[in-house]
Amino acid sequence: xxxxxxxxxxxxxxxxxxxxxxxxxxxxxxxxxxxxxxxxxxxxxxxxxxxxxxxxxxxxxxxxxxxxxxxxxxxxxxxxxxxxxxxxxxxxxxxxxxxxxxxxxxxxxxxxxxxxxxxxxxxxxxxxxxxxxxxxxxxxxxxxxxxxxxxxxxxxxxxxxxxxxxxxxxxxxxxxxxxxxxxxxxxxxxxxxxxxxxxxxxxxxxxxxxxxxxxxxxxxxxxxxxxxxxxxxxxxxxxxxxxxxxxxxxxxxxxxxxxxxxxxxxxxxxxxxxxxxxxxxxxxxxxxxxxxxxxxxxxxxxxxxxxxxxxxx
Amino acid sequence: xxxxxxxxxxxxxxxxxxxxxxxxxxxxxxxxxxxxxxxxxxxxxxxxxxxxxxxxxxxxxxxxxxxxxxxxxxxxxxxxxxxxxxxxxxxxxxxxxxxxxxxxxxxxxxxxxxxxxxxxxxxxxxxxxxxxxxxxxxxxxxxxxxxxxxxxxxxxxxxxxxxxxxxxxxxxxxxxxxxxxxxxxxxxxxxxxxxxxxxxxxxxxxxxxxxxxxxxxxxxxxxxxxxxxxxxxxxxxxxxxxxxxxxxxxxxxxxxxxxxxxxxxxxxxxxxxxxxxxxxxxxxxxxxxxxxxxxxxxxxxxxxxxxxxxxxxxxxxxxxxxxxxxxxxxxxxxxxxxxxxxxxxxxxxxxxxxxxxxxxxxxxxxxxxxxxxxxxxxxxxxxxxxxxxxxxxxxxxxxxxxxxxxxxxxxxxxxxxxxxxxxxxxxxxxxxxxxxxxxxxxxxxxxxxxxxxxxxxxxxxxxxxxxxxxxxxxxxxxxxxxxxxxxxxxxxxxxxxxxxxxxxxxxxxxxxxxxxxxxxxxxxxxxxxxxxxxxxxxxxxxxxxxxxxxxxxxxxxxxxxxxxxxxxxxxxxxxxxxxxxxxxxxxxxxxxxxxxxxxxxxxxxxxxxxxxxxxxxxxxxxxxxxxxxxxxxxx
Numbered sequence: 001x002x003x004x005x006x007x008x009x010x011x012x013x014x015x016x017x018x019x020x021x022x023x024x025x026x027x028x029x030x031x032x033x034x035x036x037x038x039x040x041x042x043x044x045x046x047x048x049x050x051x052x053x054x055x056x057x058x059x060x061x062x063x064x065x066x067x068x069x070x071x072x073x074x075x076x077x078x079x080x081x082x083x084x085x086x087x088x089x090x091x092x093x094x095x096x097x098x099x100x101x102x103x104x105x106x107x108x109x110x111x112x113x114x115x116x117x118x119x120x121x122x123x124x125x126x127x128x129x130x131x132x133x134x135x136x137x138x139x140x141x142x143x144x145x146x147x148x149x150x151x152x153x154x155x156x157x158x159x160x161x162x163x164x165x166x167x168x169x170x171x172x173x174x175x176x177x178x179x180x181x182x183x184x185x186x187x188x189x190x191x192x193x194x195x196x197x198x199x200x201x202x203x204x205x206x207x208x209x210x211x212x213x214x215x216x217x218x219x220x221x222x223x224x225x226x227x228x229x230x231x232x233x234x235x236x237x238x239x240x241x242x243x244x245x246x247x248x249x250x251x252x253x254x255x256x257x258x259x260x261x262x263x264x265x266x267x268x269x270x271x272x273x274x275x276x277x278x279x280x281x282x283x284x285x286x287x288x289x290x291x292x293x294x295x296x297x298x299x300x301x302x303x304x305x306x307x308x309x310x311x312x313x
Numbered sequence: 314x315x316x317x318x319x320x321x322x323x324x325x326x327x328x329x330x331x332x333x334x335x336x337x338x339x340x341x342x343x344x345x346x347x348x349x350x351x352x353x354x355x356x357x358x359x360x361x362x363x364x365x366x367x368x369x370x371x372x373x374x375x376x377x378x379x380x381x382x383x384x385x386x387x388x389x390x391x392x393x394x395x396x397x398x399x400x401x402x403x404x405x406x407x408x409x410x411x412x413x414x415x416x417x418x419x420x421x422x423x424x425x426x427x428x429x430x431x432x433x434x435x436x437x438x439x440x441x442x443x444x445x446x447x448x449x450x451x452x453x454x455x456x457x458x459x460x461x462x463x464x465x466x467x468x469x470x471x472x473x474x475x476x477x478x479x480x481x482x483x484x485x486x487x488x489x490x491x492x493x494x495x496x497x498x499x500x501x502x503x504x505x506x507x508x509x510x511x512x513x514x515x516x517x518x519x520x521x522x523x524x525x526x527x528x529x530x531x532x533x534x535x536x537x538x539x540x541x542x543x544x545x546x547x548x549x550x551x552x553x554x555x556x557x558x559x560x561x562x563x564x565x566x567x568x569x570x571x572x573x574x575x576x577x578x579x580x581x582x583x584x585x586x587x588x589x590x591x592x593x594x595x596x597x598x599x600x601x602x603x604x605x606x607x608x609x610x611x612x613x614x615x616x617x618x619x620x621x622x623x624x625x626x627x628x629x630x631x632x633x634x635x636x637x638x639x640x641x642x643x644x645x646x647x648x649x650x651x652x653x654x655x656x657x658x659x660x661x662x663x664x665x666x667x668x669x670x671x672x673x674x675x676x677x678x679x680x681x682x683x684x685x686x687x688x689x690x691x692x693x694x695x696x697x698x699x700x701x702x703x704x705x706x707x708x709x710x711x712x713x714x715x716x717x718x719x720x721x722x723x724x725x726x727x728x729x730x731x732x733x734x735x736x737x738x739x740x741x742x743x744x745x746x747x748x749x750x751x752x753x754x755x756x757x758x759x760x761x762x763x764x765x766x767x768x769x770x771x772x773x774x775x776x777x778x779x780x781x782x783x784x785x786x787x788x789x790x791x792x793x794x795x796x797x798x799x800x801x802x803x804x805x806x807x808x809x810x811x812x813x814x815x816x817x818x819x820x821x822x823x824x825x826x827x828x829x830x831x832x833x834x835x836x837x838x839x840x841x842x843x844x845x846x847x848x849x850x851x852x853x854x855x856x857x858x859x860x861x862x863x864x865x866x867x868x869x870x871x872x873x874x875x876x877x878x879x880x881x882x883x884x885x886x887x888x889x890x891x892x893x894x895x896x897x898x899x900x901x902x903x904x905x906x907x908x909x910x911x912x913x914x915x916x917x918x919x920x921x922x923x924x925x926x927x928x929x930x931x932x933x934x935x936x937x938x939x940x941x942x943x944x945x946x947x948x
Contacts, residue, residue: 019449026454030461037460137592140530141585143537145544146577149563157567211747214703218742219762219813220735232752244447251450255541259563266452270545273456281457288450296448308752308797 001304008300012293016286020072023285024065027278037276038081055081068282077283082275087283090268095287097167097264098257100177102249104185109192110242116193117200117238118231122223124205132201136194145255148187152259155183165261184260188253192245199241203234236303243299247292333522336597343593346586353583357404364397368553377569389558389572390565399575401553406536406583409470413535414528416474417481422524424478425485426516430493430508436486443479451476455538459547466548473538477531484527485520492519522594529591533584540580555580640674640872640879650821650853651700652676652716658695658877661707670695671877676716679820682847682854684864684885686900687874693857694743696874697825700855701740702730718820735766739814739852741824741843745806745831749798755809756794763816781812785842804835808842815846822847824856828863840866861904865889873897 031037034057035048043051052058056067071078077087120129156164162183168176207213207230216226254266265284272280337343356363365385375384376392386395428436455472462468492498492515501511542548543556550557555576562573638655646652658670670692677683685693699710700717715723718737722730734740742748750758756778763774775794782790785808798806807827814822827843828836844867847854858864864871864885871888873881873896881894892898 015445015448018445023454023457027457027461030457032461133592137585137588140533140588141581143540143580143584145541146559146581149566149573149577153566209705211742211744212750214698215740215742215748215810215813216750216758217703217731218701218734218738218740220732220766220817221762222765225761225765229750229753233750247448247450251452254452254456255544258545269453269456273453273460276460281453285450285453288453289448292448292450306752308754309799 004304005297005301008297012297016289016293019289020069020282020286021065024068024282025061027281028061028064031276031278034081034276034278037274051081055079068279072286077286078279080272080277080280082272082277082280087279090280091265091283091287094263094265094268096169097262098250098253098266099291100170101181101184101188101257101262101264102246102253104181105188105192105249106242106246108185108189109196109245110238112189113193113196113242114200114231114238116197118204118227120197121201121204121208121230121234122227124201129201132197136198139190139194142190144187144191144252145259147190148184148256148259151183151187167262167264180262184253184256184262188249188256192242192249195245196238196241200234200238203237204230207233232306236306239299239302239306243295246295250288250291333594333597337594340593340597342589343597346589346593349582349586350590353403353586354407356400357407360400360404364394364400366394366397368393368398368401369551370394377565377572379571386575387571389561390569395558395572395575398553398558399555399579402555402558402576403579403583405466405552405554406539406580409466409539410532410535412467412470413474413477413539414532416471417477417531418524418528420475421478421481422485422520425482426489426512426520428482429486429489430512430516439482439486443482446476446479449476455542456547459542464547464549466552469542469547470535470539473535477535480531481524481527484523488520488523489516492516526591526595529587529594533587533591536580536584536587638672638674641882642674642676643870644676644678646676646714646716646721647719648678649716650677650679650681650718651855652714653696653700654713654715656696656699656710656712656715658692658699658704658708658710661709669877670699670710673874673877673879675872675879675882677821677853677855679853680847680851682844682856682867682869684868684871685855685857685874686859686861686864686871688859688900690876691874692877693859693874694825695877697740697823697855697857700823701734701738702727703734735762735817735819737819737821739817739819739822741807741811741814741822741827743826743829745803745810746798748810749806751798753797754794755796755798755801759794759809759813759816762813767817777816778812781816782809784815784846785809785812786838787812804831804839807831807835807839811839811842811846815850815852818850820852822852822854824854826858827856829858829860836863843867859900861901865904873900 034055035043035051039047039051049058056064059067068078075088077091079085080087080090116132120126120132123129152164155161162179164183166180168180170177210233213226213229216229251266251269253264254270256262257264257266258270265288268280269284271277272284338347370393372388372392374392375388377390378384378388378392380387384394384396386399389395389398424439428439451473454476455469458472459469498511498515501515506514540554540556540559543554544560544563546557546560548554548557558576559573559580562569562576566573642652642654644652653676654674655672656670656674657668657672659666659668661667673692673696675683675685675696685696687693695704695708698704698708699712700715702710702722704710712723714721717733722733749755753761756775759778759781760769760771760774763769763777764771767774769777778794779790782793787793787805787808793801793805793809801809807830811827814824822843824843828839831839840863843854843856846852847867854867856863856868868885870884871882872879873888873894875896881888881892881897888897889901892901
């Protein structure tokens, strides 16, 4: 088990390494002249040259890469080209916001998706299954940001249950924090619920046809116990989807963060890309991939725990 | 191309495909979204003709004006005609989705087919790249690309396509893997077809439908992402787009909801029709369940007029037809262990109701052992499942009466009837491995019913499970209890299932081909065990088999079934001495020819148990039954 964990961790580090390198060169290749973006169109060539020297882009690309990469290995993400603050400090401010919203959204997806998927899967073709299917199409068709707009109008402006915009840090007030991330999390979650419910429904349906389910019934077990067996055997598919959702939401929260004025990674990404602030973009990428690696590792461990065959080997 | 004119073509693969399209069109959930989508495409193509105004023409005088004859949907906050922008935005949306899809298909599908077909290193590398792409925060890369290319629309949408490619890759790969496993591909390879021919003739063709479905869904997602980017202000300000319109509408959402409404509706409807088309198509080509296949086979046989299967329409079934019951009842209902009166089993199929058991009767006295013999498809297992009330989906049992332990149960509520399971009735299935839940330990599977059905405490249940396992001849009980099903042998799994069946101390034990899936030597041991247990607990035993050797071995009485009818019934010695029905004679003869008579089984058993070398022709697997656990787990 330890070996398995180490192997998966190693694979994650390789991924982190490859993605970091790829993003570094992609960013430097795509944003060929960051000084223009940083200083605006009114800057003189002299100003541009001065900035170029200050941020080090007059050096060969490999030197720049080494400077950056060796820094990252030491845990130093460098300085923002925009305001010359350390990237790490700014990330530390923004990450909790995005992580709160995305984690809450993933939680909603997991719980609601499971309830819907199991109910629909146990009675395929029944009214709940058909309603779920219809709702699925609707939810799939509505982009998350559009849902955000409706949620804001109803729950924040008309009913005033939740704040329309802004973020309250967790250490300031728990209820304030929860209220500030509820609407964004719900709008992020809606699409994912559909995917998880669908996965789980089909997995439950397939498990329900297995011989051992009939045998369990023949032993006199009630539906509730049978459902637990079905859920245990169907959960790998759903968990994999949930993990993928988390990854997707991590970077997909940009628009929703914009709508709800949440000072998270998404907003930071958007600003940094418009400013040509490459160190900041690289820092965001690295930190995002770190979360992805952690989630994938956790997924692998849970899947191994769920599947006795994988565990024994 | 008219799909209906193609019905008569001779090429089966083509007919299948055109048939798929026709079935798609026949469904309202297929044809309506398709029509709407075609309309949307037409709007995009003829945008220059349809749009009443230049989409970028600013007329401040009509800014934020409500719908009017001049501006059918009103004007936006800078006075541009909403309808015209909507029509031109359709073009942008579809064009962007097209770029995304082409990129994703070109990158994903060939790679997926190659990975699935050739496997090995290419598969590994491609899988890694695909997984990596799914782990990369795509939106960040998109924004970097947007910043670097000054939001070049084509490059941005193609980048979205790169991130969509893993979906196609996985789909093409799994489809290829599935097709590759089919026997006809082996046949093609053996007959000397080259890889290229096999790929182009068989495999690529089978990816059409999945690719189409994936495309419908991907297009929807791509449109959502596109709108999201435009909403963020990424993209050319002079290109009218739904996302940009929504962004603008968002700012004046409260005062002028109209401006936000129209692009939202357009986007929602477009994605919805795509999703509907995709899911309808998917429903049409979904893998059928084994039961559905069986049903279709039955229906086909029924249409051909095969003996023993009758198609009956709803009206014919109820009111009850003048039932010709086959079989013999020998005991008084109230004192019998099991009594089945005129049982019919039907399955609902597209061709109507198909009857697979045509009114059979049989009974068992307490302590009696009755064999039900017949070839596969004779209705034996259906009879067993009807007794248990655990018929597969779509199956229905009608009987004049089913008595279990002297009690009529057909009129009981379903939950009441299921309370008999595990208490009055024990069930031993046919295939030991598939009848144990792979995710739970043997110990859990044995103790769960004891605790939840019989109300035993944890320790008590464990004690009972241990005793039961010891009773069925398992040596290393503690270890087996801790094992998962894949860690034990088939023979041992069957012993575990027998232990599970008898642990509720039932008065009736129903065994559905309990030895068929086992090795010859284990068969003998398991039969011996069943006989001992039956005698020890005084249970009535209903044993279903196609093997007269088994019948001769342990049964008091035998019921011979063919095509859903009972053709003969009698005491075992009488029936063997003078079989009345030709089918019975055939079955007995077949058993004596190639299957295992008692003497042979005994010899094989003795050989495997007492000497080191296995008897000739007997496989040496079953020693595992004695030694505890197969080596699988230790490998």
